[in-house]
Amino acid sequence: MPVRPKVVILGGGFAGLRVLKDLDKDLYEVHLVDRNNYHSFPPLFYQVASSGLDPTDISFPFRRRLRQKRMKDARFHLGEVKSVDMYRRTVITDNETIGFDILVIAMGTTNNFFGNPDLVDKVYTLKSTGEAIRLRNEVLYRCERAAIEKDPVKRKKMLTFAVIGGGPAGVEVAGAMGELKRYVISRDFPELSPLDITIHLIEGSDRLLRTMSIAASQTALADLGKLMVNITLNRTMKSYDGNVITLDDGTTIECGLVTWTAGVKAVPFDITGIDNPDTLFGHGGRIITDDRCRVKGLEGVFAIGDIGIFESDSYPHGLPQLAQVAIQAGAYAAQCLNSKSWTKPFSYKDKGSMATIGRNKAVADIKGTHLSGFTAWLAWMFIHLISLLGMRSKLTVLLNWTWAYFTYNTALRLLLKGSKYPLRGDLDDNG
Amino acid sequence: MPVRPKVVILGGGFAGLRVLKDLDKDLYEVHLVDRNNYHSFPPLFYQVASSGLDPTDISFPFRRRLRQKRMKDARFHLGEVKSVDMYRRTVITDNETIGFDILVIAMGTTNNFFGNPDLVDKVYTLKSTGEAIRLRNEVLYRCERAAIEKDPVKRKKMLTFAVIGGGPAGVEVAGAMGELKRYVISRDFPELSPLDITIHLIEGSDRLLRTMSIAASQTALADLGKLMVNITLNRTMKSYDGNVITLDDGTTIECGLVTWTAGVKAVPFDITGIDNPDTLFGHGGRIITDDRCRVKGLEGVFAIGDIGIFESDSYPHGLPQLAQVAIQAGAYAAQCLNSKSWTKPFSYKDKGSMATIGRNKAVADIKGTHLSGFTAWLAWMFIHLISLLGMRSKLTVLLNWTWAYFTYNTALRLLLKGSKYPLRGDLDDNG
Numbered sequence: 084m085p086v087r088p089k090v091v092i093l094g095g096g097f098a099g100l101r102v103l104k105d106l107d108k109d110l111y112e113v114h115l116v117d118r119n120n121y122h123s124f125p126p127l128f129y130q131v132a133s134s135g136l137d138p139t140d141i142s143f144p145f146r147r148r149l150r151q152k153r154m155k156d157a158r159f160h161l162g163e164v165k166s167v168d169m170y171r172r173t174v175i176t177d178n179e180t181i182g183f184d185i186l187v188i189a190m191g192t193t194n195n196f197f198g199n200p201d202l203v204d205k206v207y208t209l210k211s212t213g214e215a216i217r218l219r220n221e222v223l224y225r226c227e228r229a230a231i232e233k234d235p236v237k238r239k240k241m242l243t244f245a246v247i248g249g250g251p252a253g254v255e256v257a258g259a260m261g262e263l264k265r266y267v268i269s270r271d272f273p274e275l276s277p278l279d280i281t282i283h284l285i286e287g288s289d290r291l292l293r294t295m296s297i298a299a300s301q302t303a304l305a306d307l308g309k310l311m312v313n314i315t316l317n318r319t320m321k322s323y324d325g326n327v328i329t330l331d332d333g334t335t336i337e338c339g340l341v342t343w344t345a346g347v348k349a350v351p352f353d354i355t356g357i358d359n360p361d362t363l364f365g366h367g368g369r370i371i372t373d374d375r376c377r378v379k380g381l382e383g384v385f386a387i388g389d390i391g392i393f394e395s396d397s398y399p400h401g402l403p404q405l406a407q408v409a410i411q412a413g414a415y416a417a418q419c420l421n422s423k424s425w426t427k428p429f430s431y432k433d434k435g436s437m438a439t440i441g442r443n444k445a446v447a448d449i450k451g452t453h454l455s456g457f458t459a460w461l462a463w464m465f466i467h468l469i470s471l472l473g474m475r476s477k478l479t480v481l482l483n484w485t486w487a488y489f490t491y492n493t494a495l496r497l498l499l500k501g502s503k504y505p506l507r508g509d510l511d512d513n514g
Numbered sequence: 515m516p517v518r519p520k521v522v523i524l525g526g527g528f529a530g531l532r533v534l535k536d537l538d539k540d541l542y543e544v545h546l547v548d549r550n551n552y553h554s555f556p557p558l559f560y561q562v563a564s565s566g567l568d569p570t571d572i573s574f575p576f577r578r579r580l581r582q583k584r585m586k587d588a589r590f591h592l593g594e595v596k597s598v599d600m601y602r603r604t605v606i607t608d609n610e611t612i613g614f615d616i617l618v619i620a621m622g623t624t625n626n627f628f629g630n631p632d633l634v635d636k637v638y639t640l641k642s643t644g645e646a647i648r649l650r651n652e653v654l655y656r657c658e659r660a661a662i663e664k665d666p667v668k669r670k671k672m673l674t675f676a677v678i679g680g681g682p683a684g685v686e687v688a689g690a691m692g693e694l695k696r697y698v699i700s701r702d703f704p705e706l707s708p709l710d711i712t713i714h715l716i717e718g719s720d721r722l723l724r725t726m727s728i729a730a731s732q733t734a735l736a737d738l739g740k741l742m743v744n745i746t747l748n749r750t751m752k753s754y755d756g757n758v759i760t761l762d763d764g765t766t767i768e769c770g771l772v773t774w775t776a777g778v779k780a781v782p783f784d785i786t787g788i789d790n791p792d793t794l795f796g797h798g799g800r801i802i803t804d805d806r807c808r809v810k811g812l813e814g815v816f817a818i819g820d821i822g823i824f825e826s827d828s829y830p831h832g833l834p835q836l837a838q839v840a841i842q843a844g845a846y847a848a849q850c851l852n853s854k855s856w857t858k859p860f861s862y863k864d865k866g867s868m869a870t871i872g873r874n875k876a877v878a879d880i881k882g883t884h885l886s887g888f889t890a891w892l893a894w895m896f897i898h899l900i901s902l903l904g905m906r907s908k909l910t911v912l913l914n915w916t917w918a919y920f921t922y923n924t925a926l927r928l929l930l931k932g933s934k935y936p937l938r939g940d941l942d943d944n945g
Contacts, residue, residue: 120658139568146702156704161658179662227551227592231610271577273587475917479910486906 087112090420091174091183093164094350095122095145097406098388099189100472101413103148107421108155111185116176118163120144122472123212126406127480129252131215133259134223135487138212140479143472164190169381170356187416188370188378188386192404195346195367205325206343209252218256221340222263230274242280245328245338247320248345249286250294251438254303256342257284258440261310266442266491282312283336285328287319287345292446294403295436298453299446306440320345347404349390357381365392369401374428376416385419387412395430402431406470439463442488518543521851522605522614524595525781526553526576528837529819530620531903532844534579538852539586542616547607549594551575553903554643557837558911560683562646564690565654566918569643571910574903595621600812601787618847619801619809619817623835626777626798636756637774640683649687652771653694661705673711676759676769678751679776680717681725682869685734687773688715689871692741697873697922713743714767716759718750718776723877725834726867729884730877737871751776778835780821788812796823800832805859807847816850818843826861833862837901870894873919 088111092099095117106113124141131138145159162176167186174181194210196202207218225241232238246257264280284291284307290300291307291314307314318330320341328336349368354360363380365371370386371379372393378384385391388409392401402408408431415429435449437459445460447453454462464484471477519542523530526548537544555572562569576590593607598617605612625641627633638649656672663669677688695711715722715738721731722738722745738745749761751772759767780799785791794809796802801817802810803824809815816822819840823832833839839862846860866880868890876891878884885893895915902908 120654137568137570144702150701158705160662161655178659223551224592228609231591270581271575274589475913478913482906482909482913 088184089114089182090185090187091116091181092187092189093174094188094190094388094390095119096125096189096191096388096409098191098409098413098416099187100148101410102187102189102387102417103157104153105414105417105421108153108157110421113155113157114160114181114183115145115149115157116160116162116164116174116181117145118161120146120159120161122148124467124471125210126467126470128209128212128215129255129259131212132209132218132222132256133263134219135259136480136483138216140476140483141471142212143476148472164350164352166353166355168356169354169384184383185420186384188384188390189388189409189413190350190352190390191409192347192367192389193350194343195348196343197346199322202323202343205323206247206341208343209256210347218342222260225339226268226272226275229279230272235279238275238279239281240337241339242275243283243336243338244281244340244342245283245285245336246342246344247285248343249284249288249291249314249316250344251292251436253284253286253342253344254291254307254438254440256344257282257307257312258310258444261307261312262441265310270491277311282310283315283328283338284312285315285318285320285330287317289317291316292438295438295446296448296453298455299438299448302446302453302455303438303440306444309444310441347389366401367392375419375426376412376429385416387416398431405436407431407434407436437463437466519615520545520613521616521618522547522612523618523620524605525619525621525819525821526550527556527620527622527819527840529622529840529844529847530618531579532841533618533620533818533848534588535584536845536848536852539584539588541852544586544588545591545612545614546576546580546588547591547593547595547605547612548576549592551577551590551592553579555898555902556641557898557901559640559643559646560686560690562643563640563649563653563687564694565650566690567911567914569647571907571914572902573643574907579903595781595783597784597786599787600785600815616814616851617816619815619821620819620840620844621781621783621821622840623778623798623820624781625774626779627774628777630753633754633774636754637678637772639774640687641778649773653691656770657699657703657706660710661703666710669706669710670712671768672770673706674714674767674769675712675771675773676714676716676767677773677775678716679774680715680719680722680745680747681775682723682867683775684715684717684773685722685738685869685871687775688713688738688743689741689875692738692743693872696741701922708742713741714746714769715743716746716749716751716761718748720748722747723869726869726877727879727884729886730869730879733877733884733886734869734871737875740875741872778820785812797832798823806850806857807843807860816847818847829862836867838862838865838867868894868897 090111091114092102093116095115100122103115121142121144127141130136149157149159162178164176166175172183194208208214229238229241244260246253260282264277268275268277291303292300320328321331322329323341328338363370369392370390372386372391373379374393376385376387378386389404411431419425437447439445443457443460445463446455447459447462468477521542522545523533524547526546531553534546552573552575558572561567580588580590593609595607597606603614625639639645660669660672675691677684691713695708699706699708722734723731751759752762753760754772759769794801800823801821803817803822805824807816807818809817820835842862850856868878870876874888874891876894877886878890878893899908
């Protein structure tokens with residue numbers, strides 16, 4: 084093959100993986116950089132946290148992907164991106180320095196504690212499988228400890244779980260906790276009563292799932308109510324000291340375990356070798372691009388998926404940070420690189436959005452129509468199953484879901500050794 | 515139900531779980547104590563280490579077991595046994611104190627470094643799923659780092675793996691590493707050549723698998739040779755400083771990763787409230803019992819499985835530390851407790867032993883006859899599949915094995931976040 088321009092893709096999420104797939108390997112030498120050696124599936128992290136699935140069920144090794152057809156000599160690099168040197172046109176990771184001709188930044192987002200850095204040591208999060216396993220272990224460990232706790236007050240506090248943020252992630256994890264309370268505890272823990280468990284969901288706006296339809300919000304509210312989740316709207320968490328949550332209206336809640344889903348920011352990294360790099364970053368640390376996903380002010384650099392942002396008439400605050408947007412942007416960026424003549428700006432086709440609350444309970448907005456209940460739940464499962472990478476994952480997830488549905492068992496209720504206690508020490512900023 | 519004597523079972527391994535199953539719950543109030551909340555399956559730990567299986571595939575939550583039939587009101591306690599107070603007749607764990615009328619000690623074994631305590635921080639082990647995942651991550655991480663290492667000498671050292679101990683565990687993990695070298699590297703790591711990987715297996719005696727037949731030893735030796743494993747017999751590791759292994763004859767081997775399978779000892783705990791408790795412990799810290807599995811000198815205390823030892827004519831050094839012995843001893847102890855009239859001493863029926871070296875390669879000694887190759891390998895898979903607890907585990911393991919067999923892929927080659935670096939910090943002595 085002739086010497087080809089070297090494209091380096093930072094991040095193997097939905098956006099980066101789609102670029103990797105679509106790029107013409109005869110035109111470009113392609114390199115993928117990720118801090119994990121596998122692609123993971125964030126929409127199902129909450130199911131890992133609630134023992135429904137295993138990390139491996141929703142993860143796919145990049146190197147296996149690179150062996151598949153149309154990948155030619157594409158290469159994978161394990162490493163955490165520290166900085167991009169625009170003068171030397173190199174990426175510096177914790178493992179190596181990689182030169183590039185064209186750069187595609189697709190590293191996504193991480194947790195945002197909005198200037199509450201100390202929260203990081205006190206709350207649980209869901210932005211990686213590691214964080215999900217950590218939450219799973221903590222919930223299971225608290226149930227085991229509560230089972231031998233004689234003092235009812237201490238027991239109740241051990242089992243008071245709060246979820247901050249009423250977006251899809253918050254609704255889904257609160258729903259999963261509700262199912263733990265409703266289906267699991269009474270059967271697995273004869274020492275406990277479902278009433279020993281209290282679940283709070285706290286949302287800052289006036290409705291849950293505010294990116295979805297009013298109908299979806301109302302269904303979610305009702306369904307979570309059926310699962311005995313206490314929902315507080317129009318309130319934000321002002322502080323949490325590890326024992327007591329203080330809301331913005333001064334209300335306090337004694338709470339042993341807080342799951343934070345209330346904010347994300349772009350995965351941080353440095354850009355060097357240019358003047359005022361700060362001007363490249365916009366709201367939430369996202370990288371500002373034009374409507375063709377090209378980073379403003381940088382030559383041959385794209386930013387796509389959750390980490391990129393550009394304003395358009397239909398989306399004055401940028402596109403929503405969704406898997407669908409990332410996938411479509413990935414395909415778009417690849418198309419721009421594959422055919423120089425391609426100049427149509429990127430436009431996002433909304434295929435609808437959905438969230439699941441629990442067994443037979445989900446909501447979906449698809450092109451104006453709102454689905455709920457069993458239908459939406461089936462649709463949700465189907466969409467996520469076919470979106471999973473790899474036949475093996477599809478099979479094991481289907482097996483686990485079917486199993487759980489008919490036995491009311493989540494098969495994987497394991498407190499994994501080596502992570503019996505919070506993994507925080509092992510987790511970096513990005514999870 | 516009338517007030518029943520309280521039986522406390524320490525350890526939910528093969529022995530303890532069998533006692534739990536067979537004990538008559540109308541006669542006894544039964545409590546199980548384990549440091550994990552799940553039963554695990556040590557014969558397959560090496561497959562977790564080699565990315566063939568997931569911890570959850572070979573683990574089964576105790577609380578689900580306790581919900582099954584004939585379990586009545588049996589209870590589970592999560593906790594690590596610190597000591598047994600024979601005066602108060604209580605067990606002290608890191609979580610609570612539990613009284614007992616009858617005690618069944620079945621905590622098994624842990625790694626034995628034979629007075630080389632510093633080894634614990636330098637070598638990898640295989641006595642728990644946590645340790646297996648730690649080894650898996652280290653192997654994968656070394657391959658990734660080697661893939662970007664330009665210096666061939668450094669690269670070769672990164673990928674020199676030594677396995678100490680030629681018993682079943684050592685042979686199986688060395689075989690799995692051989693398959694990594696033979697099948698995986700060339701396809702997953704175009705940056706590497708199989709020749710970059712060196713695997714050493716070091717055994718102190720004059721043959722591998724010395725508890726099995728000569729034929730089995732010879733087959734294992736030949737099969738590992740085919741997988742390009744360098745085997746050294748009649749040598750023990752005198753020291754390892756993290757970089758260089760020194761053997762007892764002074765030979766040195768530069769080696770980045772050492773897996774230690776060369777010794778076990780009984781899981782340590784204290785016995786208090788009696789005079790000279792030391793006299794209760796025999797070779798390798800095992801608890802001395804009579805031929806009815808009753809701890810000598812203690813009233814109403816049994817010790818079964820790997821942690822118990824008694825001498826008999828056929829086994830002057832005690833029974834071998836095998837799953838079969840543990841299961842049979844568990845059934846025996848339950849029978850003794852269920853029928854007071856039961857006075858027949860425990861006798862072990864040898865059902866044969868087997869080990870697997872790799873794809874289509876295994877050895878089995880069954881009642882004098884020796885099987886090898888594909889037949890033994892199928893037999894090995896069948897026996898282990900039916901021995902797994904839970905239909906779901908059987909299904910997922912079968913799925914993973916079938917998948918791996920036809921695709922030559924081990925599906926789970928994931929470097930799990932939160933354990934990218936050695937988990938040692940999270941692991942206790944017992945792994």
